[in-house]
Amino acid sequence: MQNKQNEHKDLTGKTALVTGGTKGIGKAIADRLQQAGAKVIVTARNPPEESNSDHHFIAADLMQAGQVTKLAQDINEKFGGIDILVDNIGGLTTPGGGFSALTDQHWESELQLNLLAAIRLDRALLPKMLEQKSGVVIHMSSVSGMLPLWQHNMAYAVAKAALNSYSKALANELAGKGIRVLTVSPGATKTPPMEKFIQQIASSTGLTPDEAFQHLMREIGGIPMGRMAEPNEVASLVYFLASPAAAYLTGANYLIDGGALPVA
Incomplete structure:
Protein backbone atom coordinates (compact mmCIF):
# COMPACT_ATOMS: atom_id res chain seq x y z
CA MET A 1 0.00 0.00 0.00
CA GLN A 2 2.85 2.40 0.86
CA ASN A 3 4.51 1.86 -2.52
CA LYS A 4 1.23 2.57 -4.29
CA GLN A 5 0.84 5.83 -2.36
CA ASN A 6 4.39 6.87 -3.22
CA GLU A 7 3.73 6.14 -6.87
CA HIS A 8 0.92 8.69 -6.87
CA LYS A 9 3.12 11.30 -5.13
CA ASP A 10 6.25 10.84 -7.22
CA LEU A 11 6.63 14.59 -7.77
CA THR A 12 6.86 15.39 -4.06
CA GLY A 13 9.58 17.96 -3.47
CA LYS A 14 9.40 19.25 -7.06
CA THR A 15 8.31 22.73 -8.09
CA ALA A 16 6.45 23.18 -11.36
CA LEU A 17 5.43 26.21 -13.40
CA VAL A 18 2.47 25.92 -15.78
CA THR A 19 1.92 28.90 -18.06
CA GLY A 20 -1.67 29.61 -19.01
CA GLY A 21 -2.46 27.43 -16.00
CA THR A 22 -5.69 29.00 -14.80
CA LYS A 23 -8.14 27.29 -17.15
CA GLY A 24 -8.59 24.61 -19.81
CA ILE A 25 -5.72 22.22 -20.48
CA GLY A 26 -3.33 24.36 -18.42
CA LYS A 27 -5.46 24.12 -15.28
CA ALA A 28 -5.92 20.38 -15.76
CA ILE A 29 -2.13 20.01 -15.99
CA ALA A 30 -1.57 22.16 -12.90
CA ASP A 31 -4.12 20.11 -10.94
CA ARG A 32 -2.57 16.80 -12.04
CA LEU A 33 0.97 17.83 -11.12
CA GLN A 34 -0.24 18.98 -7.73
CA GLN A 35 -2.01 15.67 -7.19
CA ALA A 36 1.35 14.01 -7.79
CA GLY A 37 2.88 16.04 -4.96
CA ALA A 38 4.43 18.97 -6.81
CA LYS A 39 4.30 22.56 -5.63
CA VAL A 40 2.62 24.28 -8.57
CA ILE A 41 2.98 27.86 -9.78
CA VAL A 42 0.62 29.08 -12.48
CA THR A 43 0.86 32.22 -14.53
CA ALA A 44 -1.56 34.02 -16.80
CA ARG A 45 -2.50 37.60 -17.57
CA ASN A 46 -5.59 37.38 -15.34
CA PRO A 47 -6.12 35.72 -11.94
CA PRO A 48 -7.90 32.36 -11.83
CA GLU A 49 -11.68 32.41 -11.53
CA GLU A 50 -11.50 30.09 -8.52
CA SER A 51 -10.29 32.25 -5.63
CA ASN A 52 -9.61 29.19 -3.47
CA SER A 53 -7.07 27.67 -5.89
CA ASP A 54 -4.22 25.83 -4.17
CA HIS A 55 -1.79 26.88 -6.89
CA HIS A 56 0.60 29.80 -6.47
CA PHE A 57 -0.52 32.44 -8.98
CA ILE A 58 1.76 35.09 -10.50
CA ALA A 59 0.28 37.46 -13.07
CA ALA A 60 2.35 37.94 -16.21
CA ASP A 61 1.94 38.65 -19.91
CA LEU A 62 4.53 36.38 -21.50
CA MET A 63 4.34 38.29 -24.77
CA GLN A 64 6.13 41.12 -22.95
CA ALA A 65 9.87 40.49 -22.49
CA GLY A 66 10.05 42.64 -19.36
CA GLN A 67 7.28 40.68 -17.65
CA VAL A 68 8.99 37.39 -18.48
CA THR A 69 12.16 38.64 -16.81
CA LYS A 70 10.24 39.76 -13.73
CA LEU A 71 8.35 36.45 -13.53
CA ALA A 72 11.61 34.50 -13.59
CA GLN A 73 13.10 36.77 -10.91
CA ASP A 74 10.04 36.34 -8.68
CA ILE A 75 10.14 32.56 -9.08
CA ASN A 76 13.87 32.31 -8.39
CA GLU A 77 13.57 34.56 -5.31
CA LYS A 78 10.47 32.94 -3.81
CA PHE A 79 10.94 29.31 -4.85
CA GLY A 80 14.64 28.97 -5.69
CA GLY A 81 13.88 27.96 -9.26
CA ILE A 82 11.73 25.20 -10.71
CA ASP A 83 12.10 21.54 -11.62
CA ILE A 84 9.30 21.30 -14.21
CA LEU A 85 8.31 23.91 -16.77
CA VAL A 86 5.17 23.41 -18.84
CA ASP A 87 5.04 26.00 -21.63
CA ASN A 88 1.30 25.81 -22.17
CA ILE A 89 0.47 29.37 -23.20
CA GLY A 90 -0.81 29.63 -26.77
CA GLY A 91 -3.88 29.76 -28.91
CA LEU A 92 -5.43 30.60 -32.25
CA THR A 93 -5.98 34.35 -32.50
CA THR A 94 -5.85 35.03 -36.25
CA PRO A 95 -8.59 34.81 -38.89
CA GLY A 96 -9.08 32.01 -41.38
CA GLY A 97 -9.12 32.44 -45.10
CA GLY A 98 -5.57 31.53 -46.08
CA PHE A 99 -2.48 33.63 -46.80
CA SER A 100 -4.29 36.64 -48.26
CA ALA A 101 -6.30 37.18 -45.05
CA LEU A 102 -3.20 37.39 -42.85
CA THR A 103 -1.31 40.64 -42.29
CA ASP A 104 2.19 41.08 -40.88
CA GLN A 105 0.57 41.92 -37.56
CA HIS A 106 -1.36 38.64 -37.60
CA TRP A 107 1.82 36.65 -38.22
CA GLU A 108 3.79 38.53 -35.59
CA SER A 109 1.05 38.13 -32.99
CA GLU A 110 0.74 34.39 -33.56
CA LEU A 111 4.50 33.87 -33.40
CA GLN A 112 4.75 35.91 -30.20
CA LEU A 113 2.04 33.90 -28.46
CA ASN A 114 2.77 30.38 -29.74
CA LEU A 115 6.56 30.42 -30.12
CA LEU A 116 8.47 33.36 -28.71
CA ALA A 117 6.72 33.37 -25.31
CA ALA A 118 8.02 29.85 -24.67
CA ILE A 119 11.49 30.66 -25.96
CA ARG A 120 11.77 33.71 -23.70
CA LEU A 121 10.63 31.84 -20.61
CA ASP A 122 12.91 28.88 -21.28
CA ARG A 123 15.85 31.25 -21.63
CA ALA A 124 14.96 32.95 -18.35
CA LEU A 125 14.46 29.78 -16.27
CA LEU A 126 16.92 27.29 -17.75
CA PRO A 127 20.02 28.71 -16.00
CA LYS A 128 18.73 27.49 -12.62
CA MET A 129 17.97 24.06 -14.07
CA LEU A 130 21.48 23.93 -15.51
CA GLU A 131 22.90 24.80 -12.09
CA GLN A 132 21.03 21.91 -10.48
CA LYS A 133 21.75 19.65 -13.47
CA SER A 134 18.16 18.46 -13.66
CA GLY A 135 14.80 19.55 -14.96
CA VAL A 136 11.99 18.87 -17.40
CA VAL A 137 10.65 21.30 -20.01
CA ILE A 138 7.42 20.39 -21.80
CA HIS A 139 6.18 22.46 -24.73
CA MET A 140 2.47 22.25 -25.47
CA SER A 141 2.09 22.26 -29.24
CA SER A 142 -0.76 21.02 -31.47
CA VAL A 143 -1.44 18.49 -34.20
CA SER A 144 -1.94 21.59 -36.33
CA GLY A 145 1.84 21.87 -36.43
CA MET A 146 1.86 18.69 -38.51
CA LEU A 147 -1.57 18.94 -40.11
CA PRO A 148 -2.27 22.61 -40.93
CA LEU A 149 -5.68 23.65 -42.16
CA TRP A 150 -4.92 26.62 -44.38
CA GLN A 151 -8.51 27.82 -44.44
CA HIS A 152 -8.71 27.97 -40.63
CA ASN A 153 -5.36 28.21 -38.83
CA MET A 154 -2.43 28.86 -41.15
CA ALA A 155 -0.42 31.24 -38.93
CA TYR A 156 -1.15 29.22 -35.79
CA ALA A 157 -0.09 25.97 -37.45
CA VAL A 158 3.15 27.51 -38.74
CA ALA A 159 3.97 28.87 -35.27
CA LYS A 160 3.38 25.44 -33.71
CA ALA A 161 5.54 23.76 -36.37
CA ALA A 162 8.32 26.18 -35.44
CA LEU A 163 7.79 25.35 -31.75
CA ASN A 164 8.18 21.65 -32.57
CA SER A 165 11.51 22.28 -34.31
CA TYR A 166 12.77 24.55 -31.53
CA SER A 167 11.81 21.98 -28.90
CA LYS A 168 13.76 19.24 -30.68
CA ALA A 169 16.82 21.47 -31.05
CA LEU A 170 16.69 22.45 -27.37
CA ALA A 171 16.31 18.80 -26.34
CA ASN A 172 19.44 17.87 -28.27
CA GLU A 173 21.38 20.74 -26.70
CA LEU A 174 20.40 19.91 -23.12
CA ALA A 175 20.21 16.09 -23.19
CA GLY A 176 23.71 15.68 -21.79
CA LYS A 177 23.15 18.28 -19.07
CA GLY A 178 20.44 16.53 -17.09
CA ILE A 179 17.49 18.37 -18.63
CA ARG A 180 14.78 16.65 -20.64
CA VAL A 181 12.75 18.59 -23.23
CA LEU A 182 9.56 17.17 -24.69
CA THR A 183 6.61 18.25 -26.82
CA VAL A 184 2.96 17.32 -26.41
CA SER A 185 0.60 17.86 -29.38
CA PRO A 186 -3.09 17.61 -28.49
CA GLY A 187 -5.72 17.27 -31.17
CA ALA A 188 -9.30 18.45 -30.71
CA THR A 189 -9.79 18.92 -26.97
CA LYS A 190 -12.95 19.94 -25.15
CA MET A 228 -12.64 15.05 -28.51
CA ALA A 229 -10.11 14.63 -25.73
CA GLU A 230 -10.88 15.74 -22.20
CA PRO A 231 -8.36 18.19 -20.67
CA ASN A 232 -7.55 15.75 -17.87
CA GLU A 233 -6.53 13.13 -20.46
CA VAL A 234 -3.95 15.53 -21.89
CA ALA A 235 -2.87 16.36 -18.33
CA SER A 236 -2.25 12.68 -17.57
CA LEU A 237 0.20 12.45 -20.47
CA VAL A 238 2.02 15.60 -19.35
CA TYR A 239 2.26 14.23 -15.80
CA PHE A 240 3.77 10.98 -17.05
CA LEU A 241 6.37 12.81 -19.14
CA ALA A 242 7.32 14.99 -16.17
CA SER A 243 7.58 12.01 -13.82
CA PRO A 244 10.57 9.79 -13.03
CA ALA A 245 8.88 7.03 -15.07
CA ALA A 246 9.83 8.98 -18.22
CA ALA A 247 13.47 9.48 -17.23
CA TYR A 248 14.85 8.22 -20.58
CA LEU A 249 12.49 10.25 -22.75
CA THR A 250 13.59 13.47 -24.39
CA GLY A 251 13.35 15.16 -27.78
CA ALA A 252 10.10 13.47 -28.80
CA ASN A 253 6.73 14.91 -29.78
CA TYR A 254 3.81 13.01 -28.27
CA LEU A 255 0.48 13.14 -30.10
CA ILE A 256 -2.75 12.86 -28.14
CA ASP A 257 -5.40 13.12 -30.81
CA GLY A 258 -7.52 9.97 -30.67
CA GLY A 259 -5.72 8.64 -33.76
CA ALA A 260 -6.67 11.61 -35.96
CA LEU A 261 -3.28 12.32 -37.54
CA PRO A 262 -2.91 10.07 -40.63
CA VAL A 263 0.78 9.32 -39.93
CA ALA A 264 2.97 9.70 -36.86
Whole structure:
Protein backbone atom coordinates (compact mmCIF):
# COMPACT_ATOMS: atom_id res chain seq x y z
CA MET A 1 0.00 0.00 0.00
CA GLN A 2 2.85 2.40 0.86
CA ASN A 3 4.51 1.86 -2.52
CA LYS A 4 1.23 2.57 -4.29
CA GLN A 5 0.84 5.83 -2.36
CA ASN A 6 4.39 6.87 -3.22
CA GLU A 7 3.73 6.14 -6.87
CA HIS A 8 0.92 8.69 -6.87
CA LYS A 9 3.12 11.30 -5.13
CA ASP A 10 6.25 10.84 -7.22
CA LEU A 11 6.63 14.59 -7.77
CA THR A 12 6.86 15.39 -4.06
CA GLY A 13 9.58 17.96 -3.47
CA LYS A 14 9.40 19.25 -7.06
CA THR A 15 8.31 22.73 -8.09
CA ALA A 16 6.45 23.18 -11.36
CA LEU A 17 5.43 26.21 -13.40
CA VAL A 18 2.47 25.92 -15.78
CA THR A 19 1.92 28.90 -18.06
CA GLY A 20 -1.67 29.61 -19.01
CA GLY A 21 -2.46 27.43 -16.00
CA THR A 22 -5.69 29.00 -14.80
CA LYS A 23 -8.14 27.29 -17.15
CA GLY A 24 -8.59 24.61 -19.81
CA ILE A 25 -5.72 22.22 -20.48
CA GLY A 26 -3.33 24.36 -18.42
CA LYS A 27 -5.46 24.12 -15.28
CA ALA A 28 -5.92 20.38 -15.76
CA ILE A 29 -2.13 20.01 -15.99
CA ALA A 30 -1.57 22.16 -12.90
CA ASP A 31 -4.12 20.11 -10.94
CA ARG A 32 -2.57 16.80 -12.04
CA LEU A 33 0.97 17.83 -11.12
CA GLN A 34 -0.24 18.98 -7.73
CA GLN A 35 -2.01 15.67 -7.19
CA ALA A 36 1.35 14.01 -7.79
CA GLY A 37 2.88 16.04 -4.96
CA ALA A 38 4.43 18.97 -6.81
CA LYS A 39 4.30 22.56 -5.63
CA VAL A 40 2.62 24.28 -8.57
CA ILE A 41 2.98 27.86 -9.78
CA VAL A 42 0.62 29.08 -12.48
CA THR A 43 0.86 32.22 -14.53
CA ALA A 44 -1.56 34.02 -16.80
CA ARG A 45 -2.50 37.60 -17.57
CA ASN A 46 -5.59 37.38 -15.34
CA PRO A 47 -6.12 35.72 -11.94
CA PRO A 48 -7.90 32.36 -11.83
CA GLU A 49 -11.68 32.41 -11.53
CA GLU A 50 -11.50 30.09 -8.52
CA SER A 51 -10.29 32.25 -5.63
CA ASN A 52 -9.61 29.19 -3.47
CA SER A 53 -7.07 27.67 -5.89
CA ASP A 54 -4.22 25.83 -4.17
CA HIS A 55 -1.79 26.88 -6.89
CA HIS A 56 0.60 29.80 -6.47
CA PHE A 57 -0.52 32.44 -8.98
CA ILE A 58 1.76 35.09 -10.50
CA ALA A 59 0.28 37.46 -13.07
CA ALA A 60 2.35 37.94 -16.21
CA ASP A 61 1.94 38.65 -19.91
CA LEU A 62 4.53 36.38 -21.50
CA MET A 63 4.34 38.29 -24.77
CA GLN A 64 6.13 41.12 -22.95
CA ALA A 65 9.87 40.49 -22.49
CA GLY A 66 10.05 42.64 -19.36
CA GLN A 67 7.28 40.68 -17.65
CA VAL A 68 8.99 37.39 -18.48
CA THR A 69 12.16 38.64 -16.81
CA LYS A 70 10.24 39.76 -13.73
CA LEU A 71 8.35 36.45 -13.53
CA ALA A 72 11.61 34.50 -13.59
CA GLN A 73 13.10 36.77 -10.91
CA ASP A 74 10.04 36.34 -8.68
CA ILE A 75 10.14 32.56 -9.08
CA ASN A 76 13.87 32.31 -8.39
CA GLU A 77 13.57 34.56 -5.31
CA LYS A 78 10.47 32.94 -3.81
CA PHE A 79 10.94 29.31 -4.85
CA GLY A 80 14.64 28.97 -5.69
CA GLY A 81 13.88 27.96 -9.26
CA ILE A 82 11.73 25.20 -10.71
CA ASP A 83 12.10 21.54 -11.62
CA ILE A 84 9.30 21.30 -14.21
CA LEU A 85 8.31 23.91 -16.77
CA VAL A 86 5.17 23.41 -18.84
CA ASP A 87 5.04 26.00 -21.63
CA ASN A 88 1.30 25.81 -22.17
CA ILE A 89 0.47 29.37 -23.20
CA GLY A 90 -0.81 29.63 -26.77
CA GLY A 91 -3.88 29.76 -28.91
CA LEU A 92 -5.43 30.60 -32.25
CA THR A 93 -5.98 34.35 -32.50
CA THR A 94 -5.85 35.03 -36.25
CA PRO A 95 -8.59 34.81 -38.89
CA GLY A 96 -9.08 32.01 -41.38
CA GLY A 97 -9.12 32.44 -45.10
CA GLY A 98 -5.57 31.53 -46.08
CA PHE A 99 -2.48 33.63 -46.80
CA SER A 100 -4.29 36.64 -48.26
CA ALA A 101 -6.30 37.18 -45.05
CA LEU A 102 -3.20 37.39 -42.85
CA THR A 103 -1.31 40.64 -42.29
CA ASP A 104 2.19 41.08 -40.88
CA GLN A 105 0.57 41.92 -37.56
CA HIS A 106 -1.36 38.64 -37.60
CA TRP A 107 1.82 36.65 -38.22
CA GLU A 108 3.79 38.53 -35.59
CA SER A 109 1.05 38.13 -32.99
CA GLU A 110 0.74 34.39 -33.56
CA LEU A 111 4.50 33.87 -33.40
CA GLN A 112 4.75 35.91 -30.20
CA LEU A 113 2.04 33.90 -28.46
CA ASN A 114 2.77 30.38 -29.74
CA LEU A 115 6.56 30.42 -30.12
CA LEU A 116 8.47 33.36 -28.71
CA ALA A 117 6.72 33.37 -25.31
CA ALA A 118 8.02 29.85 -24.67
CA ILE A 119 11.49 30.66 -25.96
CA ARG A 120 11.77 33.71 -23.70
CA LEU A 121 10.63 31.84 -20.61
CA ASP A 122 12.91 28.88 -21.28
CA ARG A 123 15.85 31.25 -21.63
CA ALA A 124 14.96 32.95 -18.35
CA LEU A 125 14.46 29.78 -16.27
CA LEU A 126 16.92 27.29 -17.75
CA PRO A 127 20.02 28.71 -16.00
CA LYS A 128 18.73 27.49 -12.62
CA MET A 129 17.97 24.06 -14.07
CA LEU A 130 21.48 23.93 -15.51
CA GLU A 131 22.90 24.80 -12.09
CA GLN A 132 21.03 21.91 -10.48
CA LYS A 133 21.75 19.65 -13.47
CA SER A 134 18.16 18.46 -13.66
CA GLY A 135 14.80 19.55 -14.96
CA VAL A 136 11.99 18.87 -17.40
CA VAL A 137 10.65 21.30 -20.01
CA ILE A 138 7.42 20.39 -21.80
CA HIS A 139 6.18 22.46 -24.73
CA MET A 140 2.47 22.25 -25.47
CA SER A 141 2.09 22.26 -29.24
CA SER A 142 -0.76 21.02 -31.47
CA VAL A 143 -1.44 18.49 -34.20
CA SER A 144 -1.94 21.59 -36.33
CA GLY A 145 1.84 21.87 -36.43
CA MET A 146 1.86 18.69 -38.51
CA LEU A 147 -1.57 18.94 -40.11
CA PRO A 148 -2.27 22.61 -40.93
CA LEU A 149 -5.68 23.65 -42.16
CA TRP A 150 -4.92 26.62 -44.38
CA GLN A 151 -8.51 27.82 -44.44
CA HIS A 152 -8.71 27.97 -40.63
CA ASN A 153 -5.36 28.21 -38.83
CA MET A 154 -2.43 28.86 -41.15
CA ALA A 155 -0.42 31.24 -38.93
CA TYR A 156 -1.15 29.22 -35.79
CA ALA A 157 -0.09 25.97 -37.45
CA VAL A 158 3.15 27.51 -38.74
CA ALA A 159 3.97 28.87 -35.27
CA LYS A 160 3.38 25.44 -33.71
CA ALA A 161 5.54 23.76 -36.37
CA ALA A 162 8.32 26.18 -35.44
CA LEU A 163 7.79 25.35 -31.75
CA ASN A 164 8.18 21.65 -32.57
CA SER A 165 11.51 22.28 -34.31
CA TYR A 166 12.77 24.55 -31.53
CA SER A 167 11.81 21.98 -28.90
CA LYS A 168 13.76 19.24 -30.68
CA ALA A 169 16.82 21.47 -31.05
CA LEU A 170 16.69 22.45 -27.37
CA ALA A 171 16.31 18.80 -26.34
CA ASN A 172 19.44 17.87 -28.27
CA GLU A 173 21.38 20.74 -26.70
CA LEU A 174 20.40 19.91 -23.12
CA ALA A 175 20.21 16.09 -23.19
CA GLY A 176 23.71 15.68 -21.79
CA LYS A 177 23.15 18.28 -19.07
CA GLY A 178 20.44 16.53 -17.09
CA ILE A 179 17.49 18.37 -18.63
CA ARG A 180 14.78 16.65 -20.64
CA VAL A 181 12.75 18.59 -23.23
CA LEU A 182 9.56 17.17 -24.69
CA THR A 183 6.61 18.25 -26.82
CA VAL A 184 2.96 17.32 -26.41
CA SER A 185 0.60 17.86 -29.38
CA PRO A 186 -3.09 17.61 -28.49
CA GLY A 187 -5.72 17.27 -31.17
CA ALA A 188 -9.30 18.45 -30.71
CA THR A 189 -9.79 18.92 -26.97
CA LYS A 190 -12.95 19.94 -25.15
CA THR A 191 -12.01 23.44 -24.01
CA PRO A 192 -13.64 26.90 -24.29
CA PRO A 193 -11.18 27.97 -27.05
CA MET A 194 -12.11 24.89 -29.10
CA GLU A 195 -15.81 25.64 -28.62
CA LYS A 196 -15.18 29.23 -29.76
CA PHE A 197 -13.25 27.97 -32.79
CA ILE A 198 -16.12 25.69 -33.79
CA GLN A 199 -18.61 28.52 -33.28
CA GLN A 200 -16.54 30.74 -35.60
CA ILE A 201 -16.62 28.05 -38.27
CA ALA A 202 -20.37 27.71 -37.79
CA SER A 203 -20.89 31.46 -38.15
CA SER A 204 -18.79 31.71 -41.30
CA THR A 205 -20.39 28.69 -43.00
CA GLY A 206 -24.00 28.98 -41.88
CA LEU A 207 -23.84 25.62 -40.12
CA THR A 208 -24.93 24.70 -36.62
CA PRO A 209 -22.09 24.17 -34.10
CA ASP A 210 -22.58 20.40 -34.29
CA GLU A 211 -22.51 20.49 -38.10
CA ALA A 212 -19.43 22.72 -37.97
CA PHE A 213 -17.65 20.22 -35.72
CA GLN A 214 -18.49 17.35 -38.04
CA HIS A 215 -17.28 19.47 -40.98
CA LEU A 216 -13.99 20.11 -39.17
CA MET A 217 -13.57 16.42 -38.39
CA ARG A 218 -14.03 15.54 -42.07
CA GLU A 219 -11.36 18.07 -43.01
CA ILE A 220 -8.78 16.41 -40.75
CA GLY A 221 -9.88 12.91 -41.76
CA GLY A 222 -11.98 12.18 -38.69
CA ILE A 223 -11.11 11.03 -35.16
CA PRO A 224 -11.02 7.22 -35.00
CA MET A 225 -11.96 7.31 -31.30
CA GLY A 226 -15.04 9.33 -32.24
CA ARG A 227 -14.74 12.16 -29.70
CA MET A 228 -12.64 15.05 -28.51
CA ALA A 229 -10.11 14.63 -25.73
CA GLU A 230 -10.88 15.74 -22.20
CA PRO A 231 -8.36 18.19 -20.67
CA ASN A 232 -7.55 15.75 -17.87
CA GLU A 233 -6.53 13.13 -20.46
CA VAL A 234 -3.95 15.53 -21.89
CA ALA A 235 -2.87 16.36 -18.33
CA SER A 236 -2.25 12.68 -17.57
CA LEU A 237 0.20 12.45 -20.47
CA VAL A 238 2.02 15.60 -19.35
CA TYR A 239 2.26 14.23 -15.80
CA PHE A 240 3.77 10.98 -17.05
CA LEU A 241 6.37 12.81 -19.14
CA ALA A 242 7.32 14.99 -16.17
CA SER A 243 7.58 12.01 -13.82
CA PRO A 244 10.57 9.79 -13.03
CA ALA A 245 8.88 7.03 -15.07
CA ALA A 246 9.83 8.98 -18.22
CA ALA A 247 13.47 9.48 -17.23
CA TYR A 248 14.85 8.22 -20.58
CA LEU A 249 12.49 10.25 -22.75
CA THR A 250 13.59 13.47 -24.39
CA GLY A 251 13.35 15.16 -27.78
CA ALA A 252 10.10 13.47 -28.80
CA ASN A 253 6.73 14.91 -29.78
CA TYR A 254 3.81 13.01 -28.27
CA LEU A 255 0.48 13.14 -30.10
CA ILE A 256 -2.75 12.86 -28.14
CA ASP A 257 -5.40 13.12 -30.81
CA GLY A 258 -7.52 9.97 -30.67
CA GLY A 259 -5.72 8.64 -33.76
CA ALA A 260 -6.67 11.61 -35.96
CA LEU A 261 -3.28 12.32 -37.54
CA PRO A 262 -2.91 10.07 -40.63
CA VAL A 263 0.78 9.32 -39.93
CA ALA A 264 2.97 9.70 -36.86
